Amino acid sequence: MTSNNHRAQAMVLAAGLGKRMRPITDTMPKPLVPVAGKPMLDHVLDKLAAAGFDQAVVNCHYLGQMIADHVAARAAPMVVTSPEVDLLETGGGVKKALPLLDREAILIANADVFWTEGREALFDRLISAFDPDHMDALLAIYPVADGYGYDGAGDFFWQVDGRLKRRGDAASAPYFFTGVQVLSPRLFENTPDGAFSLNVVYDKALAEGRCYGLVHDGGHFHIGTPEALSDSEPVIARALEIERDKQAAAGGK
Incomplete structure (x- = not known):
């Protein structure tokens, strides 16, 4: 990841409609819903700051002005908003923001996810593990059996060399995608204009054997x-x- 101060190295996806969180989201975008005393978006941005990111792009659509106002005064990281007049979905949202983002690799996180850290911060692990010579996508995944509140069938099989394989026709898969990832901007070449899912670029990376997984070792x-x-x-x-007790113990050593 470059330290170029003119382009953000990270993006937070905050444009979703949050329909399942109604009625809370009738008057508040889901990324601003408080969890553990502060908005979910702030938990993600604080983790980016702790990982050393100086800038981040946050896209917004539904009640987007509330998000823009919320992040306007933030300095760590400094936030650039990417408003969407029409909802562009995850892939289209990232593609629209590419001129604002790092040319080599982008750390991307959903604004409405919550996790606690393991032995090392998840963002730090992803940055260290991303190998552009072999990877175009590195997705943080989590065991289905351990995800609090997760009731899906799983998304991926994690193969012995670290590559991912989709669940496909299998009844279940042992890992689900956490919404946190590092992607190469080259994946967005020849992608659709307008709205599309990030699944389009995942499929491209999977087909080329360049989509890998990293298992998060904290809580999700x-x-x-x-x-x-x-x-x-x-x-x-x-x-x-x-988590705080572990950090305090580590700091006292």
Whole structure:
């Protein structure tokens, strides 16, 4: 990742409609919904700051002015917004923002995900593990059996060499995608104009054997509904307490 101060090295996807979180999201975009005392978006941006990112792009669409106003005064990282008049989905949103982003590799995270760190911060692990000679995509994945609140069938098989394979026709797969990743901008060459899913670029990387996975070793919380938010708050509070205790112990060594 370059330290070029004129282009952001990271992007946070914050343009979704948050339909499953209604009625909370009737008046508030999901990235601004508080979890553990602060908006989900701020948890992600704070983690970017801790990882040394000085700039980040945040896209916005639904109640987008609220997001733009919220991040306007932020300095760590400094935030550039990428407004979308029409919702561009994940892939289209990143493609629109490419002129603002690093030319070599982009760390991308969903604004509405929450995780606690493992032995090393997830962003740091992804940055260290991304190898542009062999990878165009490095996705943070998590075991289906351990994801709090996750009730899906999984997304990927993690192969012995670190490459990913889609679940396909299998009834289930052992890992799901966390919404955190590093992508090469070259994946967006010859992609559609307008709205499209990041699955388009994942399929390209998978077909070329250049899509890898990194298993997150901390906690991951799926917060998709108001009920899930309420249920997860005490569990998250305890997980954050454990995380702080570990950080304090490590700092005292």
